[in-house]
Amino acid sequence: MIEVENLLVSHTAVADAAVVAAPHSKWGEVPVAYVTLKEGASTSETDLIEFVRNHLAHFKAPKAILFDDLPKTSTGKIQKFELRKRAQSILVERES
Numbered sequence: 001m002i003e004v005e006n007l008l009v010s011h012t013a014v015a016d017a018a019v020v021a022a023p024h025s026k027w028g029e030v031p032v033a034y035v036t037l038k039e040g041a042s043t044s045e046t047d048l049i050e051f052v053r054n055h056l057a058h059f060k061a062p063k064a065i066l067f068d069d070l071p072k073t074s075t076g077k078i079q080k081f082e083l084r085k086r087a088q089s090i091l092v093e094r095e096s
Contacts, residue, residue: 001031004062007055008033011048013041018070018078019062022087032087033062034070 001019008017021029052061
């Protein structure tokens with residue numbers, strides 16, 4: 001997942017990214033990315049997924065990309081456990 005995070009951050013519109021595993025009914029777990037865009041930048045979920053697919057194996061590409069501020073601790077570390085909680089409910093909604 002670090003590989004996908006590093007690739008997403010290399011995109012010109014992305015300021016920060018975190019990738020977590022989310023439960024999936026068919027595959028067990030799939031990657032979901034949370035992205036914070038740079039000030040004044042814009043891109044879409046489709047564009048970022050395609051960007052990852054152009055550089056990595058298709059199965060490594062996130063199944064969903066959510067644009068949101070990343071929750072961080074007081075020392076600046078991303079709270080991935082919080083992102084996993086969010087991802088669980090989002091993919092369930094999208095599969096329905």
